[in-house]
Amino acid sequence: MRCGSAGSGREQALSEVIGFVLIIGIVMAAFSLYLVYGVPLQGRENEINHMNDVQDQFIAYKINVDSLWTNHQTGLAISTSFPLGTAGQTAQGSTSIIPILQPVGSSGSLAINQRTTTPEIFTISSTSYISNTSAATSVGPISIPTTQTYSNAPSSLLINLSTPNAFWNITSTGGTPGSVAITGSGWNVSVNVTPDISDCLIASSSNLNNVNVTYQSSCYGSDITVTVMKNGVTTLNRAVVYSNINPNTPYSINLLDAAYGLQSTITYPATMTFSTIGTPPLTSPTVTTQYAYKAQSNYTYSVPLGAIEYSASNNYWIPQSYYTQMGGVFLSQIDGITYKLPPEIIFVNNGNGNITVNIIVIAYDPANSGAIGGTSPAQVSTSLDSNSGSLPYAPVSPNTWNASINITTPDPNAATMWANYLNSAANQTGGIPTTYYTVGTVTNGSYIQLNGINDGNPHITLQVAAANLSANVQSAGSS
Structure with a gap:
């Protein structure tokens, strides 16, 4: 009987150990599931929200630049702050006291004129009436x-x-x-x-x-x-x-x-x-x-566009970059580039083969360059240069026989995006029949060629202005 009693005691002690081990296993399984699924899900949500914040900041920046240009505020600097990373700052809940249960914070970088290894260039050439008051x-x-x-x-x-x-x-x-x-x-x-x-x-x-x-x-x-x-x-x-x-x-x-x-x-x-x-x-x-103008063939204006670009180092969400160029806001990721706000190129069909093209060439000084990375906010300061203004196309309508708009870029995704935008803006938004223009991509960029009616008379009204910007980037709060 004593032997039986002793064996029973040992069995009871062993069952308690097994039960405790099972509880530990269940806790570890739940902990592992949270680490595998919960933390990445929370990190993904944080990074998506952060990218939406970055998009909103680029839109706000574009509005500020438009205000500078519209009001001709040369020499007046505007500042816009961009959040560079999540850094776990958006993680919340009771588990936030345990670091391992929080998603790893992402970082990012903000750069000026470093989007491509060679400059992206906007060029417009045309046969137009060019203002010439001295020979009126x-x-x-x-x-x-x-x-x-x-x-x-x-x-x-x-x-x-x-x-x-x-x-x-x-x-x-x-x-x-x-x-x-x-x-x-x-x-x-x-x-x-x-x-x-x-x-x-x-x-x-x-x-x-x-x-x-x-x-x-x-x-x-x-x-x-x-x-x-x-x-x-x-x-x-x-x-x-x-x-x-x-x-x-x-x-x-x-x-x-x-x-x-x-x-x-x-x-x-x-x-x-x-x-x-x-x-x-x-x-x-x-x-x-x-x-007060004269006809001039192959009148050409060309300028490096530059860009301000934010690149995210996301840990849980797809790698994304936002950038502003030519007054547009663009999203770049592995599968291509799309625009969130269109660039400042507008086409209008006036009927009878008559076309109006309004362009504001927003370009950053190519001498400006800089980048800052990390998780803290960064600030971009921008001002409108005094050499901004309208190009000398005659203020008459129509003033142009033919015009070619070219965007030179080493980025094939950007070339495709520009070709799609030019075609969409001309045909779908502007209502211009495809018989009056051609659009496409070449080895180093994209283009649109406008002709209107080929009867020897001008049928295109071309209005182009240059908004030249100077910009620099710095850590928020630094002098």
């Missing part, structure tokens, strides 16, 4: 009434007129103030001498119940106004250009002033009929055409 030419003045055909868009189209008498003298003799009427295809304009007696009245009062109105001496009471109609709809009605005009004094009105909205309406070649209205007529009204 004028045609006229030509007496009105007349009919004129303009093969090319003028820089300005001046209606020159004067009145032979004061307004009061005209009305007292039974006459009416004069007008010049200009008629084109689908539009017409009248430049009018408009009576306005309010120009000559002066109101004065000693109290609210006693108001005296007197006539101002040496006042003629007439304005020059402009009325514009497009396709039978009045778009501008008696807009005052000159107030209280003097008789026998010449005045000029530029019909192509942007305020009248005719530049985008008139297509060339254009035939215009000029006529006069009023008895007695205006004093020998005339029209003068001015051309």
